[in-house]
Amino acid sequence: MKLQREWLKDDFLSENAVNAAKNLGEKIAPENKDDKRAMKTSQLRRFYGALKKIEAKYAWDNGQFNALEVLFLRPRIAYAVGRAGEGNRIRAFSDAIKDCLAPNLTWKEFQNLCLWLEAVVAYHKLNNGE
DSSP states (O other), X not given: OOOOGGGGSSSOOOHHHHHHHHHHHHHHSOSXXXXXXXXXXXXXXXXXXXXXXXXXXXXXXXXXXXXXXXXXXXXXXXXXXXXXOTTOTHHHXXXXXXXXXXXXXXXXXXXXXXXXXXXXXXXXXXXXXO
């Protein structure tokens, strides 16, 4: 399930958003311990860490947020998709999130994106993400 940009607005944490995070976390997690197509925890955390780094940079700037930094996370995901090869589930992650990495993202939407991705990380781990 794709993350919808509308879900990032205002009071974001709707049941649809939580279900989308759960579905994506399950989809990108390994089906068994030998599953080479799954998204690795390190890949997911690297992207999450990049978002949190941006969040920390602007947390004390009273809304002086540069959303272009978020837009430039798209090439980072594209590189990971290309490197992973055909059939890897990192593409599902890319497809689910790339539309929300927009240059006109507001600070509130960005914070909600961070919360949503935190939920994806949790559900990935719950489903034996390694």
